[in-house]
Amino acid sequence: MDSFDNFNDSTSQYGILDDTSSMVSGYTSVRVDPPVQELDSLSLNDQSLSETPSKVALSEDDFDGVLDDLREEGAVDLPAHACSYCGIHSPPSVVKCLICSKWFCNSRGNTSASHIVNHLVRAKHKEVVLHAESPLGETAPECYNCGSKNVFMLGFIPAKSDTVVVLLCRQPCATISKDISWNAALWAPLIDDRSFLSWLVKPPSETEQLRARQISFSQINRLEDLWRDNANATLEDLEKPGVDDEPQPILLRYEDAYQYQNIFGPLVKIEADYDKRLKESQTQTDITVRWDLGLNQKRVAWFNLPKLESGEVRLAVGDELRLRYQGELHKAWEGVGHVIKIPNNVSDEIGLELRRTEGVPSECTHNFAADFVWKSTSFDRMQLAMKTFAVDEKSVSGYIYHKLLGHELEPQVLRTQMPKRFSAPGLPELNHSQMYAVKSVLQKPLSLIQGPPGTGKTVTSASIVYHLAKMNPGQVLVCAPSNVAVDQLTEKIHSTGLKVVRLTAKSREALDSSVAFLTLHRQVANHTSHVELQKLIQLKNEQGELSSNDERKYKTLVRQCEKEILNAADVICCTCVGTGDPRLAKVKFRTVLIDEATQAAEPECMIPLVLGCKQVVLVGDHQ
Ligand SMILES: [Zn+2]
Numbered sequence: 001m002d003s004f005d006n007f008n009d010s011t012s013q014y015g016i017l018d019d020t021s022s023m024v025s026g027y028t029s030v031r032v033d034p035p036v037q038e039l040d041s042l043s044l045n046d047q048s049l050s051e052t053p054s055k056v057a058l059s060e061d062d063f064d065g066v067l068d069d070l071r072e073e074g075a076v077d078l079p080a081h082a083c084s085y086c087g088i089h090s091p092p093s094v095v096k097c098l099i100c101s102k103w104f105c106n107s108r109g110n111t112s113a114s115h116i117v118n119h120l121v122r123a124k125h126k127e128v129v130l131h132a133e134s135p136l137g138e139t140a141p142e143c144y145n146c147g148s149k150n151v152f153m154l155g156f157i158p159a160k161s162d163t164v165v166v167l168l169c170r171q172p173c174a175t176i177s178k179d180i181s182w183n184a185a186l187w188a189p190l191i192d193d194r195s196f197l198s199w200l201v202k203p204p205s206e207t208e209q210l211r212a213r214q215i216s217f218s219q220i221n222r223l224e225d226l227w228r229d230n231a232n233a234t235l236e237d238l239e240k241p242g243v244d245d246e247p248q249p250i251l252l253r254y255e256d257a258y259q260y261q262n263i264f265g266p267l268v269k270i271e272a273d274y275d276k277r278l279k280e281s282q283t284q285t286d287i288t289v290r291w292d293l294g295l296n297q298k299r300v301a302w303f304n305l306p307k308l309e310s311g312e313v314r315l316a317v318g319d320e321l322r323l324r325y326q327g328e329l330h331k332a333w334e335g336v337g338h339v340i341k342i343p344n345n346v347s348d349e350i351g352l353e354l355r356r357t358e359g360v361p362s363e364c365t366h367n368f369a370a371d372f373v374w375k376s377t378s379f380d381r382m383q384l385a386m387k388t389f390a391v392d393e394k395s396v397s398g399y400i401y402h403k404l405l406g407h408e409l410e411p412q413v414l415r416t417q418m419p420k421r422f423s424a425p426g427l428p429e430l431n432h433s434q435m436y437a438v439k440s441v442l443q444k445p446l447s448l449i450q451g452p453p454g455t456g457k458t459v460t461s462a463s464i465v466y467h468l469a470k471m472n473p474g475q476v477l478v479c480a481p482s483n484v485a486v487d488q489l490t491e492k493i494h495s496t497g498l499k500v501v502r503l504t505a506k507s508r509e510a511l512d513s514s515v516a517f518l519t520l521h522r523q524v525a526n527h528t529s530h531v532e533l534q535k536l537i538q539l540k541n542e543q544g545e546l547s548s549n550d551e552r553k554y555k556t557l558v559r560q561c562e563k564e565i566l567n568a569a570d571v572i573c574c575t576c577v578g579t580g581d582p583r584l585a586k587v588k589f590r591t592v593l594i595d596e597a598t599q600a601a602e603p604e605c606m607i608p609l610v611l612g613c614k615q616v617v618l619v620g621d622h623q
């Protein structure tokens with residue numbers, strides 16, 4: 001099969017040379033002969049080809065026929081170096097994982113990462129070796145300077161001569177290397193956009209990919225799970241009884257909320273498991289820390305995370321990291337904190353505010369390690385919302401219940417007094433189509449507004465919220481999947497003169513934004529009528545911590561004050577996941593607007609809806 005492919009496909013396999021592939025020859029920074037330009041002829045003289053001359057005479061169709069016959073007899077086995085996911089096995093396109101000795105290809109198939117990157121991330125393996133018959137031969141990529149083989153850390157720097165590249169790990173070797181023949185600023189990772197660079201591991205041809213086994217995201221997950229107990233498990237083992245079933249497909253119509261929960265519950269769990277494994281595989285060692293004291297007297301550790309590996313995990317403000325001391329100058333220590341600053345164009349440093357100040361080895365600066373702390377909060381809230389939707393008949397109105405499940409219903413009109421003017425105070429005048437959108441949703445229990453970017457959806461949404469707040473009792477709940485979208489909408493709604501509260505996760509409270517003054521915690525801090533609370537806040541700011549007695553008093557007063565502010569508000573804004581915050585647990589929201597609804601996962605939208613809604617406006621881009 002190999003030889004045949006090479007013969008038919010020799011140009012696409014080796015023929016086209018671009019700028020990067022010309023670097024291949026000097027890959028280990030030693031010039032290799034013959035030069036790359038001659039690979040074309042090399043592949044045609046491939047020894048394996050001359051060994052099986054009879055096969056070459058077959059046309060492609062004949063060949064498929066023969067292959068099918070052989071398959072039926074069970075005589076064809078994939079070679080040992082076939083991708084353990086999809087079976088692709090052309091030598092330039094596969095690499096072997098050095099840890100588990102399984103082979104994987106560099107194609108993405110149906111997933112967002114290439115098969116080899118998928119495997120390395122899921123299995124937490126980090127070292128690979130190329131195939132002996134690949135253009136670069138049986139080579140394990142490693143750092144030229146320190147010998148590290150962690151492919152997530154490795155990158156290349158083209159040296160002065162354009163036929164030579166140098167492999168270096170980003171930290172510390174690429175930054176400390178003073179060798180004049182290369183320029184560290186040109187360092188680029190070997191894994192980019194979740195696959196190996198094509199000059200290192202060639203993406204399989206279209207034809208090969210079409211013939212390969214189509215493996216889904218969830219099959220990969222389950223296969224990797226099986227390998228934990230049985231390294232020899234194959235895809236076929238997934239079909240065996242006892243191995244949990246493939247999740248059921250999403251439907252357009254559900255019998256009831258239990259069926260909905262039965263279908264979405266396992267999907268959310270798969271997503272959560274994957275997210276957890278990914279986050280937990282991102283440990284970084286050899287970190288150098290700069291210690292600082294925050295304005296609130298908390299310890300802040302500043303450091304660089306050389307590379308947020310694989311690019312699949314993005315660090316966000318509020319994420320939790322565990323910092324550990326691994327050196328000898330202090331007894332073992334670890335502490336959890338949340339990120340208060342992420343790399344930006346000013347500096348690459350990450351700021352981590354530690355939860356506890358005591359015991360921090362602030363005299364040590366080297367030999368720290370950082371782990372991501374995975375939190376199940378958002379997934380738990382999705383599961384809880386689906387359960388509430390199923391078991392609590394007051395969670396949403398009957399009409400919305402059936403609509404969400406895709407049932408056919410007579411259109412319903414809510415009896416409310418329509419406003420005379422549709423533009424809202426403090427906002428730009430609405431144009432004709434915006435006005436039409438506002439008018440059409442105010443009396444409908446469930447509506448979806450879609451429009452391409454740049455059509456003033458934020459102003460339209462804010463105008464709708466203004467009228468909903470004026471027309472209906474209780475507070476309007478406004479949310480979106482992302483904090484950025486929530487902040488933008490909060491700002492616009494505030495311009496209408498409505499009383500707005502922006503609820504953020506505790507971990508994001510230190511973050512500054514254009515609507516920081518509207519956040520619940522800031523409004524609590526500025527609530528000057530609570531004299532005793534103000535005293536305690538001042539004390540806490542000065543000392544960093546309160547006595548346990550004062551702390552208890554402080555918490556009670558804060559809760560009281562929060563309740564007052566929330567009750568007095570016209571509109572409460574937060575992320576979809578944020579609506580599961582315990583501070584909103586007792587509040588009922590009759591009216592809900594979800595912005596960027598098309599970018600949220602369905603179970604995510606369920607969280608704001610099950611708080612008693614009777615009227616929902618979904619706003620989103622065209623999909
Ligand atoms: Zn594959």
Ligand SMILES: [Zn+2]
Nearest residue numbers: 097099100125
């Ligand atoms: Zn492996």
Ligand SMILES: [Zn+2]
Nearest residue numbers: 143146169173
């Ligand atoms: Zn190195």
